[in-house]
Amino acid sequence: MTGIVWLTNRNGVFDMEEVLGFLLVCLAIFIVIQLRGIKHALKQLPILEDRILDVQREVNQMMRPKPVVTPPVEKPATTPVVPVPEPVVPREVVPPALPLPPPAPKGQATRTPSPVPPSPSSKFAQTAGDILGRLGQWLLVGEEFRPRGVTLEYAVATTWLARIGVVVLVTCVGFFLKWSIDRDLLGPTARVAVSVLFGLGMLAGGIRLLGRKWNILGQVFTGGGLAILYFSMYALGPLYHLLDSILLVFGLMILVTITAGVLALAADSMLIAIFGIVGGFCTPILLSTGQANFIGLYSYLILLNLGILGLSHARQWRLLNYLGFLFTFILYAGSLKLYKTSDFPVALAFLTLFFVIQSTLVFLYNLRQGISATVLEIIHLVLNAALFALAAYSLIIDAVGRPYPAVLTLVLALYFILHVAIFLQRRLGDRALLMALISLAGFFTTMTMPLAMEKESLTIAWALQAYLFLRLGHGMRSPFLKHLGYALYAVTVVRLVGYELPRFDAIPAPATAPMAIYWKAMSSRLWTFGVAILSVMGAFRLEKNAPAPSVPELTALNDGVALPDTLTRPVFFWAAALGIFIYLQCEFHAMFGWFPAWRPAVLTALWGGMAVFFLARYLASASATNLGALVFFTAGAIGKTLFIDCPGWHVTDSGYFPVDYTLFVALARWLDFVLVLVLLGVGAFVLNRRSTPRAVPALFGYAALILLWIYLTLELNTLLHWKLPIFQAGGISVLWTVFAFGFLAGGIGKAVAPLRHAGLLLFAVVVAKVFLSDLAGMPVIYRIIALMALGILLLLGAFVYLRASERFTKETP
Numbered sequence: 001m002t003g004i005v006w007l008t009n010r011n012g013v014f015d016m017e018e019v020l021g022f023l024l025v026c027l028a029i030f031i032v033i034q035l036r037g038i039k040h041a042l043k044q045l046p047i048l049e050d051r052i053l054d055v056q057r058e059v060n061q062m063m064r065p066k067p068v069v070t071p072p073v074e075k076p077a078t079t080p081v082v083p084v085p086e087p088v089v090p091r092e093v094v095p096p097a098l099p100l101p102p103p104a105p106k107g108q109a110t111r112t113p114s115p116v117p118p119s120p121s122s123k124f125a126q127t128a129g130d131i132l133g134r135l136g137q138w139l140l141v142g143e144e145f146r147p148r149g150v151t152l153e154y155a156v157a158t159t160w161l162a163r164i165g166v167v168v169l170v171t172c173v174g175f176f177l178k179w180s181i182d183r184d185l186l187g188p189t190a191r192v193a194v195s196v197l198f199g200l201g202m203l204a205g206g207i208r209l210l211g212r213k214w215n216i217l218g219q220v221f222t223g224g225g226l227a228i229l230y231f232s233m234y235a236l237g238p239l240y241h242l243l244d245s246i247l248l249v250f251g252l253m254i255l256v257t258i259t260a261g262v263l264a265l266a267a268d269s270m271l272i273a274i275f276g277i278v279g280g281f282c283t284p285i286l287l288s289t290g291q292a293n294f295i296g297l298y299s300y301l302i303l304l305n306l307g308i309l310g311l312s313h314a315r316q317w318r319l320l321n322y323l324g325f326l327f328t329f330i331l332y333a334g335s336l337k338l339y340k341t342s343d344f345p346v347a348l349a350f351l352t353l354f355f356v357i358q359s360t361l362v363f364l365y366n367l368r369q370g371i372s373a374t375v376l377e378i379i380h381l382v383l384n385a386a387l388f389a390l391a392a393y394s395l396i397i398d399a400v401g402r403p404y405p406a407v408l409t410l411v412l413a414l415y416f417i418l419h420v421a422i423f424l425q426r427r428l429g430d431r432a433l434l435m436a437l438i439s440l441a442g443f444f445t446t447m448t449m450p451l452a453m454e455k456e457s458l459t460i461a462w463a464l465q466a467y468l469f470l471r472l473g474h475g476m477r478s479p480f481l482k483h484l485g486y487a488l489y490a491v492t493v494v495r496l497v498g499y500e501l502p503r504f505d506a507i508p509a510p511a512t513a514p515m516a517i518y519w520k521a522m523s524s525r526l527w528t529f530g531v532a533i534l535s536v537m538g539a540f541r542l543e544k545n546a547p548a549p550s551v552p553e554l555t556a557l558n559d560g561v562a563l564p565d566t567l568t569r570p571v572f573f574w575a576a577a578l579g580i581f582i583y584l585q586c587e588f589h590a591m592f593g594w595f596p597a598w599r600p601a602v603l604t605a606l607w608g609g610m611a612v613f614f615l616a617r618y619l620a621s622a623s624a625t626n627l628g629a630l631v632f633f634t635a636g637a638i639g640k641t642l643f644i645d646c647p648g649w650h651v652t653d654s655g656y657f658p659v660d661y662t663l664f665v666a667l668a669r670w671l672d673f674v675l676v677l678v679l680l681g682v683g684a685f686v687l688n689r690r691s692t693p694r695a696v697p698a699l700f701g702y703a704a705l706i707l708l709w710i711y712l713t714l715e716l717n718t719l720l721h722w723k724l725p726i727f728q729a730g731g732i733s734v735l736w737t738v739f740a741f742g743f744l745a746g747g748i749g750k751a752v753a754p755l756r757h758a759g760l761l762l763f764a765v766v767v768a769k770v771f772l773s774d775l776a777g778m779p780v781i782y783r784i785i786a787l788m789a790l791g792i793l794l795l796l797g798a799f800v801y802l803r804a805s806e807r808f809t810k811e812t813p
Contacts, residue, residue: 188235188242189242191235192232192235192242195228195232195235196228196229199225199226199228199229199231200225200229201225202221202224202225203221203222203225203226203229203259204225205225206218206220206221206222206224206225207222207263209221210222210267210269219267219269219275220271220275222263222267222269222272222275222276223260223272223273223274223275224275226256226259226260226263226272226275226276226280227275227276227278227280227282227283229256229259230253230256230276230280230283233249233253233256234253234283234284234300236249236252237249237252237253237296253300253303254303256276256280257276257280257303257304257307257310259276260272260273260276260277260307261273261307261310261311263276264311264315265311265314265315270315270317270319270320273311273315273317274319274320274323276307277304277307277308277323278323278327280300280307281301281304281324281327281328281331283300284297284300284331285331291338292335292338292340292343294335294339294343294346294347294350295346297331297335298332298335298346298347298350299350301331301332301350301354302350302357304324304328305328305353305354305357305358305361306357308320308324308361309357309364312361312364312365313364314365315365316365316366316369318376321361321362321380322380324358324361325358325380325383325384328354328358329387329391332350332351332354332391333391341398341399344395344398344400347395348392348396351388351391351392351395352388354388355384355388358384359384359385362377362380362381362384363381363433366430366433367428367430370429372429372430372431372432372433373430373433373436375476375478378432378433378436378472378476378478378481379481379484381433382436382440382465382468382469382472385412385416386465388412389408389409389412392408393405393408402451403451405451406448406452408451409444409448409451410445413441413442413444413445413448416437416438416441417441419437420434420437420438420441423437431475432472432476432478435475436472439468439471439472440468442468443464443465443468446464446531447464450531458495459492459496459499459500459528459531460527460528460531460532462488462491462492462495463489463492463531463532463536464535465488466485466488466489466491466535467485467538467539468485469484469488470482470489470539470542471485471542472485473485474542474546479563482563483563486563486568489535489536489539489572492532492535493575496528496529496532500525500529501582503521503525504586504587504589504590515594518590518593518594522590522591525583525587526587529579532579533576533579533580536579537576539572540569540572540576543565543568543569543572544565544569546565570625577613581606581610584606585603585606588602588603588606589603597664597665598668598671600640600641600644600645600648600649600668600672601668601671601672601675603640604637604640604641604645604672604675605675607633607636607637607640608634608637608675608676608678608679610633611630611633611634611679611683612679612682614627614629614630614633615630615682615683615686617629618630619686619690622690622691627696630683631696631699634676634679634680634700634703637675637679638676638680638703638707641676642707642710645672646714649669651714654717654721655713655714655717656714656717656721656722657669657714657718661718661719661721661722666715666718666719669711669715670711670715673708673711676707677704677707677708677711680700680703680704680707681700681701681704683700684697684698684700684701684704685697687700702754705743709736712735713732713735713736716731716732716735717731720732726779727785729769730770730785733766733769733770733789734789736762736765736766736769737762737766737789739759739762740762740766740797741759741796741797742759743755743756743758743759744759744760744763744797744800745797745800747759759797763797
């Protein structure tokens with residue numbers, strides 16, 4: 001009931017955008033629950049693997065040969081016993097036992113992973129490099145492997161001369177039609193008739209040459225003829241409207257597509273398919289009229305994509321798939337130059353169909369043949385989803401605005417979850433593809449929340465996509481995908497530094513703007529930096545927890561050498577740590593612009609917090625890197641306090657703060673210095689109890705004493721300047737004398753010679769200061785007080801020395 005009241009406006013009427021946002025958040029939570037259920041189901045796979053191990057052991061036990069025991073032959077007692085040689089029994093050929101994993105070390109609780117049985121489709125298992133190499137060979141010589149007994153020159157020349165020749169002829173036909181249009185030499189019917197006759201002629205000639213000595217020419221002529229027929233059908237319908245029946249036009253296009261597929265499969269020629277399909281994609285480019293006809297163009301592209309989908313069911317022609325993917329999105333992006341908001345339903349509907357066909361095309365052949373996906377299929381799947389999401393987001397945000405882009409990501413998440421459910425139901429063994437689908441579902445589910453709450457960012461998308469690729473790389477043991485994730489993380493960092501951090505300078509001055517403006521901008525930055533930093537932290541966790549390979553990597557995924565985790569783990573750790581530190585520095589600097597007196601202390605606390613963090617890490621691991629980071633952030637806190645905060649308070653040449661002394665301002669300065677002093681004191685105390693180089697805790701201790709002396713000098717000088725200026729010089733002398741006595745007493749008590757020497761030196765400075773500077777112009781009463789304090793402390797110093805005389809006698813050689 002409360003939720004219903006919350007979703008109504010002041011007039012009691014439902015706000016549909018808030019209702020939609022509320023439903024989107026609920027659905028996103030539901031999807032997260034479903035993903036957790038799927039994750040739980042995947043965790044049950046090791047139990048099945050253990051059961052398989054048990055079955056393997058039972059089979060091995062049954063397959064072991066049983067020893068044959070020959071019973072002794074009893075003979076009559078009267079018959080002499082003659083030794084009979086044992087019959088030679090032919091040795092049975094025992095099949096080797098199934099391989100079992102080695103036993104786990106004693107006391108180790110981890111489960112030994114089961115061996116990977118040989119895949120029945122191992123002949124199709126190719127590395128990404130091998131696949132790309134074969135594609136390169138096909139592009140170069142027309143076959144995946146160069147024929148034996150043929151020179152490279154001959155193979156390249158015959159292949160490319162034929163290909164280029166047919167491309168020139170097809171282009172010639174296209175420009176002839178264009179030229180005839182510009183000069184109105186032929187009517188539309190005549191132009192279409194000429195192109196049809198030319199295409200049929202090339203097609204017939206190419207079919208006659210297939211399978212013979214001139215096979216390469218037959219392939220290119222057949223493909224070229226199909227491309228020209230695509231020209232003709234497009235001109236016949238969408239271009240010139242010579243046929244009023246759109247169904248008839250697309251029926252003819254379907255006929256050309258089927259012909260191209262049948263001929264390509266019959267000749268087992270990817271070249272024919274490429275000429276036919278890619279020629280079809282070039283048709284709208286060559287015959288463009290500059291007028292919008294989205295339904296005709298997009299329907300034509302759908303037809304071509306369906307043709308590629310049909311071919312992918314029977315052949316794994318990756319190059320054809322990639323060219324279709326590339327041309328489809330290029331033509332779609334080019335058509336948007338004529339796009340108007342009124343075309344939104346058509347543009348989005350056909351874009352969705354393109355996405356569905358391309359995503360199905362990725363794994364259709366592999367599922368049919370029982371082949372696991374390679375890195376190339378995973379990249380194709382991710383790029384298809386990314387391009388679709390970006391294009392659809394632009395259309396939706398332009399047409400209907402927010403929060404409807406969240407509907408897009410939610411539908412995509414449900415789409416991939418549906419695929420995961422089908423995979424699990426059918427018990428398909430392609431774990432790499434399954435992980436890719438789960439990761440995509442999680443990615444789009446994650447994007448739904450910021451989109452629904454109007455906090456989306458390109459930086460967020462890149463950070464999540466980087467984590468997606470890195471997670472896929474670990475799951476598939478693919479160095480290529482890992483490197484792709486590393487590259488996206490680098491892009492994310494560059495965008496954060498080059499674009500997001502300068503946004504802090506755009507914050508209006510506190511004197512001219514209410515703080516509500518800051519809170520609105522801060523919420524957006526928090527989403528952006530928060531998601532990016534969490535993504536980097538997740539990457540560090542992946543790199544840290546990645547197990548060492550326990551079984552040989554699948555050859556289909558063995559696509560290079562990954563960067564060593566000894567390099568990547570520290571990079572991600574420092575990126576996350578420094579990212580949090582830099583963001584909080586910038587954010588608190590902006591936030592406390594409305595409370596300037598407290599800003600120095602808050603920022604100093606951040607430096608101190610980082611130092612404490614690395615102190616805790618050092619105590620846990622005694623790492624020199626953590627010790628160095630502790631010293632660095634501690635020195636940064638000291639340097640910030642002395643060289644940034646003090647000048648910010650406008651300390652004068654006489655050593656006091658020129659602002660009227662108030663308890664509020666003094667407390668802010670006190671907090672700034674005390675935070676650093678506590679850090680130095682704790683560091684010196686803790687490090688002195690560990691096996692740390694002695695110079696480090698000593699450095700912390702001396703730095704604390706010096707900083708305390710500087711702070712109390714500045715603060716007392718300011719207090720006396722504003723409240724009792726006549727005793728300003730004498731009061732500082734008294735303070736320094738107290739410090740001198742403390743240094744002296746501490747140095748003698750702890751047997752620290754540098755501290756004793758500092759006390760003696762400070763005593764000398766105080767005495768010189770009092771007699772050369774302080775007594776001049778000071779009233780008599782204050783001279784008496786200063787001299788009395790100095791004298792008492794000097795006598796106490798002498799007393800301390802005398803009391804510890806035995807210690808100094810022992811130190812004398």
